[in-house]
Amino acid sequence: MEISNRFTEDVWPAQSVVKFPQYTTDELRSLLKEWIETSLSGQRVAPETVPLCAAYGTERNGDAQYTLRLLREGAAIASDERADRVRGRHVQTAKEEIEREEVDEHLDHLDGQSQLVLFTLIELSSAGDLPAKTASVYNEYVSILEKAPEIEANPRSKRRIQKRLNELVDTGLVAYTTHNEGRANGAYRKYELACNQAIVRSALADRGRTGSHSVSSLF
Numbered sequence: 001m002e003i004s005n006r007f008t009e010d011v012w013p014a015q016s017v018v019k020f021p022q023y024t025t026d027e028l029r030s031l032l033k034e035w036i037e038t039s040l041s042g043q044r045v046a047p048e049t050v051p052l053c054a055a056y057g058t059e060r061n062g063d064a065q066y067t068l069r070l071l072r073e074g075a076a077i078a079s080d081e082r083a084d085r086v087r088g089r090h091v092q093t094a095k096e097e098i099e100r101e102e103v104d105e106h107l108d109h110l111d112g113q114s115q116l117v118l119f120t121l122i123e124l125s126s127a128g129d130l131p132a133k134t135a136s137v138y139n140e141y142v143s144i145l146e147k148a149p150e151i152e153a154n155p156r157s158k159r160r161i162q163k164r165l166n167e168l169v170d171t172g173l174v175a176y177t178t179h180n181e182g183r184a185n186g187a188y189r190k191y192e193l194a195c196n197q198a199i200v201r202s203a204l205a206d207r208g209r210t211g212s213h214s215v216s217s218l219f
Helices: 025-039 049-059 064-081 088-107 112-126 134-147 158-171 197-205
Strands: 174-180 187-193
Touching: 025 049, 025 064, 049 064, 049 088, 064 088, 088 197, 112 134, 112 158, 112 187, 112 197, 134 158, 134 187, 158 174, 158 187
Parallel strands: none
Antiparallel strands: 174 187
């Protein structure tokens, strides 16, 4: 199947909303090379750039739109720096900026309690205690509230915190793995951050939300 038959220039504009099929790593590389040849106005590309973009795209389930966005925004960063070529570090910077934008968008829709649960996961991650079962997350959550009287929030029940965790999974900020220990302990989930911890921490710290449930004072 020809790449050009699956993705053409007329669907490229940044404002377009287009659904793409999943691409393999090799297909993403071919797509990137084709776009470089047709659309990257005279900018040179370092050898590591295409494989890096393709690898990150593969991590996003072969998302072609995301992969091309990485290269496009990496090229813009290189141009702003007047760099001699688009390098891997430009792609990495673009990736971090995109992820921060995505995290901010998700945080805009979270209430104070969900932000507290997310902060709890950050603290557990910093201590090397993720992935963690709901009970561990809940114990840390209660401990944080006890140590931060400025946060005027009554602790929710463990069941409510589990519900919040699953809602955070739906946003893409949190992931889980399922474990099954048979009749003795049954099946359970372990939760962990699905995004870069430093980016999520920074985004939460910058929230600056007003109100009694704000977590900004915890940073």
